[in-house]
Amino acid sequence: MKSSTKRSVIKNIVVSLCLASGSLLAWNYSTVTATTQDTYESLESFSKVLNLVQENYVEEVDSQKAIEGAIKGMLNSLDPHSSYMKPDDFKELQVETQGSFTGIGIEITMKDNILTVVSPIEGTPAFAKGLKAGDKIVKIGDEQTQDLSLMEAVKRLRGPKGSEVTISIHRKGWPDLKEITLIRDIIPIHSVKSKLLEPGYPYIRIINFQAQTTPDFKKALADLEKTGKIKGLIVDLRNNPGGLLDQSVKIADIFIDDGVIVSTKGRIKEQNSVFYARDNSTKYKFPLVVLVNEGSASASEIVAGALQDHKKAVIIGAQTFGKGSVQTIIPMDNGAGLRLTTARYYTPSGRSIQATGITPDIVIASAVSAAPEADEKSDEQDKKPKYLREKDLKHHIGNGLKKDVPQNEEEQPKSEKKPKPQVKTPESKEKAEIEDMSKDQQLNTALNLLKGLNVFGKK
Template sequence: MRIINSHRSFAILLLFCLGLGLFFSGQAKVAAVPREDYESLETFTNILAIVRKNYVDEVNTKELMTGAINGMLNSMDPHSGYLTPELYKELQMDTQGRFGGLGIEITVRNGILTVVSPIEDTPAFRAGIKAGDQILKIDDEFTKDMNLMQAVKKMRGLKGSKLNLSIKREGVPDLLNFSIVRDTIRVQSVRSRVLEEGYAYIRLAQFQERSDRDLQKAIEKLSSEKGGVKGLVLDLRNNPGGLLTQAVRVADLVLDSGMIVYTEGRLENQKQKYFARKEGSWTEFPIVVLVNGGSASASEIVAGALQDHKRAVILGTKTFGKGSVQTILPLDDNSALRLTTARYFTPKGRSIQATGIVPD
């Protein structure tokens, strides 16, 4: 059955719009687009027309297009996704206590929704959720066909509302069921104490906007106490990451020079190098960094940089391996793409993605 002819105007219009977009954004690069790309797009519009005309129930074209976009992005990697206008607005807005969460960082690993790490002193942490837990159901809905953005949306909700998770945990034969009450997530990024005279312990729970300043204040306070600081234990266990800029600034506090991290992507503006300044504040005393499978992203950047520069001994277990960069690309209809555009590498060129940081 051929329906292309009866719907050719729709296909031609879509192809024409694609051509205009490539022309204006790529400065007359339309000619470089392979012919098979246009042929594939024509096949897509033909299938869309067939579905709209012949499917057993009346279909919503907008929902079909959203599903097609999600399918395209999900086929690449679990961290890329489509943000509908509603979800994009929700992620941008200041919650002001109206929306709550569980306090977990999640990803999709081997097709299964997986906990990167629970964040300390949050509902998920207090309920007993652990790094590596596989989330099989959210409330009564199986997660098998959910993408990351859909799962995040499902977990967000009004402060005080309840959510049920069905968890598969390594080494536990039966499913674990958790009933968790959403709350506003406020994280105390830095906590510190003296282990014994001269030796400091600092817990960094997440890389937030003020983490570098809070860390510096903690070290200064500990340095002013009896014995000063002769050595530091920096605890990054179950730290799911956060801001790249903060990872760079935290590493910069204890490095006197050299590269901290670099990113590589297909485009030139996705290739970035980040260096330590030569006046790092705390470059003398020895450091031990604690990591585990819940240490991800920004935590891995710091651990990898200090390990490559032999500035610290890394102890614990292999980190999560979340070393990709996601960029939010707004669209004209107030929706957006969350697209993986680059990957992180340690100063010695080790990829963090999937491999993680292996302790010393």
């Protein structure tokens, strides 16, 4: 076959695939036509395999699902954070980052294969109707929840503001099910929590970075200032998985007067960018401590790295997760979304976060809530808790500054899987919070450091 004829055949194959997959490949067709002969041959092989499957598989094959599976497989082979999101999953991502949704206001989970209320959100329809932690949701409308996935249950509970939804719940001690009708309303998703540890020493925790994180943080800080002069502030980024880049930049900008906050570098010029601090009218003079641990990732590492490089905060805790890659969300014509890793993050000093993370100024190991019984024959190294980090993920990318970190192609031990969340009542949560604070060595170290700095500053 002549080269020009072959290119024409491949062009028809690519166009057919684009139409079958909702134009998923169409956005990059210009790149496909400019690639090497090997790429054309690979696309031709893919088309032949698809055709053979459709003609010979034991059951009829949905070509759209088959191509969607191939796309997912391709993205999964790149790195752990690139993925294809179906339309419903893409909408859910958009909802989670906007800071609010319309529903009844409960956190739910699957416990023993039963849809269970983790906790009602204060000030929501569920809270007003008296739903409690541990309630079993047996039916939503006329549909049994036993056969629903957690995502399907969430979709049925959410809906337009003002619409009704009836749920049938069972509570311990009740002889029968009870039907409760709720009117859906706007439910805020709070990513910032704050409290006063001691007079002059406030604490602000950022759970993740959403659209309202920066204004919520500023409001919390302003409210804490009303309680009296701030002698030192603790910002807790532990177990913060990240979120929106612009919000992490704005949070760091609150405390940094000028200079670079973070930069990104990718393979193409359009992915290279530098984010600078702006001169703020409000300048905070109090000392700042930032808490991090193995669960601090991505946007939270950007904040910690920027404050550390600019010497605006003391970082306390454990080595962070090490997710220093940028994911660009590309909307597709069919309502789906493509999450694609396009660049790496770099701190103001040029450090790459990817697969390395942020090393705290004061390293304090994270507490282990339930350590397994030690084997008498095990050495001390074996007794230490193991944490999953970016460098342990299959197909992770290197940091771009040195020889790439070897990829861990082995499956992770089952013991590293996250435990299922325990359902707690509000009373037990409050009691546990007080107990946890007294045992929180990282938090106590931060508080004592701020007190010491305050005394030293006076002298």
